[in-house]
Amino acid sequence: MDSTTVLVNLIIFSTLFGIIYMYLTSRNKERLALIEKGADATVFNTGKKFSFGEVILNIALLAIGIGCGVLVGAMLEQAGLASEVAFTSSIFIFGGLGLLVSIFVNRKLAN
Template sequence: MQILALSVPILAVIGIVLVIIFLRKYTNNERMALIEKGINRSEWLAGGGLDQNNLSLRLGFFLVGIGCGILVGELLREFAGFRPPVAYLSMLFLFGGIGLFVSYLIEEKRNKDK
């Protein structure tokens, strides 16, 4: 039991470090590809990349989805008899994904209108 209690924080820190490393590597690869193609980063962002409006839209819908997931998870736990981890985690992932999908649809509609 003590090994499990000790390994969870260690694995969490290792996971966070790996995510940061891979994000930095991806960003560097992306910049190198833009340099090879001769594209300025500000031009790329203006041409449909991830600008601040899209980021706010994604984050907003994702957080609304997470909130709905917590609410529905609580309802499932209370009235349908689901166990708490199953109810909460399944609904968090489901509604978070639905929020990201809705933001994607709105971004595509905006890009089509441009």
């Protein structure tokens, strides 16, 4: 690896670390300020929590969509389309369809 690659990787990871660190520390300060003012602790539990099953279902349907995209991309490449276009477009299309299906499945399971 040359020095440019090392420098770019260092910048990327330090930026990600900085963003996550700032998010967590500002959230902690905000919560401490609310607690000091006497706010109820239920304020922190207002968001919808995802269950482990929902996350696994989303990942599984995304993986199925990507697999179908690779398969369709290979078929399009055999049909004469350029491989970069065939694989890239079909992976994104079928991956997005997999995520869209996971939204509807999760919504149906929630009811």
